[in-house]
Amino acid sequence: MSEDRTLSPGRMLRRPGRPGKIDGFTCVEVHDPRLAAVLSPDAEWDVLYTFTLHGEGTVWDTPRDRLVWSDVPNRRLLAWYPDGRVEVAIDNTQFMNGNALGADGYLVHCEHGRRCISRSDGDGRPEPIITHYDGKRLNSPNDVTVAADGALWFTDPIFGILMPNQGSIVDPDLDHRSVYRFDPRDGSLRRMADFEQPNGLFFSPDGRRLYVSDTARSLGEIIGGHERDTHEILVFDVAADGTLSNRRLFCRTDHGYPDGFAVDERGWVWTTAGDGIHIYAPDGVRLGFIPTPATPSNCAFGGPGPQRLFVAATSYLLSIKLMT
Template sequence: MAYEVGRTLRRPAPPEEISDWAGPSFDDVRLQNILAPQARLLALHTGTVHSEGPVWDRKSNRLLWSDVVNRRVLGWYPDGRVETMIDRTFFVNGNAFLPDGVTMVHCEHGRRCISRSGGQGDPEPWITHYQGKRLNSPNDIIVGADGAIWFSDPTFGISIPREGCLAEPELDHRSVYRFDPARHELQRMADFEQPNGLAFSPDGKLLYVSDTSRAAKGDKHEIQSFEVSAAGLSHRRVFCRVGKGIPDGFKVDKRGWIWSTADDGIHIFAPDGRELGMIPTPQTAGNCCFGGENMTRLFIAAETQLLAIDLAEPAL
């Protein structure tokens, strides 16, 4: 089914509270100062097939996220309305904003590329090949403080029919890349079984990447960390593993805590890898991000729903 750009999918209205939600669990008292025991899980929108790639649009005060299988990018506004922002995408997954705060970059499974847009209208392909060969199916994307674009390139979008287009990979590796827009230079930074989510520590000195080959008949369900320098990535190590499912997408807050998705919700880890607690979700959480006017809301893309929970203080 095709949706018109700008079509309203949810009219302005308050969010729905998840009535039978059990509440967060705490393994460390520090999390209770950020996430109150009485906090409520909210359903902001229902009707997606595979929610992914949430990103907060600071300039327009809205959340944008992907409905991968329905091939669209949606926008949620604080008054509760939801609109189609980009329609008939080529299976867009991850999204990010460039430093200008207006230009968006997208991970496309269908065209197997990184594309860019103004947040509405047809994205144009931008990064399509590595050393003359087509990328696999870019999945998640972030932008560094220096404006460089980092993205993961597993094979999910060319091996899972509903999430892209079946094809044989041209590359013999699944990697994380760094793209320098000024030089138009693409570097292969590290190889994985199936790279997925990625994020920087607050000071930019660490890069976290999830390897989620468990979702493709492998056994990886972990987040790895690297030290970042001008020379590249070093000191690779396993940071943490989730017990149920995979750490599909995750975000790092100003404290260096990692908020990671899993089959049963959002798991929060301290910088030393110790689990602080978790936020259960009624559906598998695919990705998350911080946002809201004061950056005090955690948005959770969970299969057919966009969920949210409010925090006691700004996350970023």
Template structure:
């Protein structure tokens, strides 16, 4: 342990200043006129930060007017300030990945290293709040979202147990990879559905549909022949008590796989892929896509009027501004 604070690394990772414009961006591809009403084909793609190893889990915090996101292998939670500077909000995390905001405005995190769902408290501590299911350790929680009733939903694939740059090698204690629903008021943890390797998840605006991506094909990135075939987003109906039904195919990407995604107030799904962000209407119509030139892992809406799409894309944080608010 370093006792002298002067020897500790600084927090500043980008100095204040305006964003750069992505030089090779060729514009938004519009495949349906509905998208053109929301997003200009000539909107510039902005580069807000460069230097991450695997950017993930962006979440907008309105009370702070700031964006937080993870750099998983660098074990940092990053923070974008209104003036453009980027700092390390948390250093030496336990391989944080997905992040969300609970109903009380606190950050909730997925941790590969501690294999848990954790929460940032007012005292600055990051407290594990879900660690086991029926007495067995979770696999490696990957993405998280909070329902309108305050319950915390998360995916629990095995990626962090197989990729040493995203966690540490370990044998899973569970024989399934699932989506869970945790009620922080009662401590009740429910296993809602099983998948090959669940990844991203998000609710429709009315909370009646849950979308979950299953991306076992991404195991091809792990040494050895482990890869599956799934690279799709599935949809479920959500009952009043959270029960899921009517499991059905929603969308798959031709390039890479749909990692993390977000849903806007129109019910459109904005999903990451190897070639950019794809926009799909609730009726499964492909509306268009934003080519990024690098693999995207996740995205979210934010900004003072919720009209900016933030994109976590491998080593960069990107953004594009919509004509109309998205959330």
């Protein structure tokens, strides 16, 4: 019997249209005049979508002119288009979390369910490309970024194997939580550094620094307590071969913990925290703060025309326009 495709769900989640606004939004806090040249104190969030359970993994998908992000518990990769519509890009995912745009134009995904890094064209079935390290299954890859040489760097904490709404409950095969570097050219996978619970990661514009957030504090929300209260972003120097050195503290957030973050062309770090987006200069000076209506988990730059900052904040997809 042939499949009745008329019973299949549609892809459209929001029709084209203007974004909404947040009632009672206070203001952007500008703590340094450098930020005032980039982000107006009067800027407001555009509300692009409001129906995710836990939005994550924002990335501007340049070849397809759209913003894609994950709704982890709903097992969907979503896409927002400049005309305002939102569609399901990939349905029935294996609890995708972080996403990145590969050097070849394909999307790269972190999957909790299959505990792997996968690759897709953003509409078809993702194919796993990294599943094991040293013969053992990965924990639950969380976030991924792409270096200038095309190598994939990703974090591998255990969050996705502790929460049934974001994966499944299993014991880890590995006795460490690490950052890895995968070279698509030769298929080599290197363990670059270990952490309590590595989370977000991003390179500086020149590729000579790597920032990594370590968020063991969040385990307290999952298992009701944890002996480590790590809630910080660390920074490393990066050698030409990718080797990391000079590990040091970059910042700690006052509220919650830094989850995903993005680094702009100035080298500024725009990081999520419990109360919104915090902006830091490369020397660690806090430049300003943008409150969000819900706890944000990741952010990305992109958009047609004037650059925007896109933020996934629990049920919201938000964007705010930048001036330069």
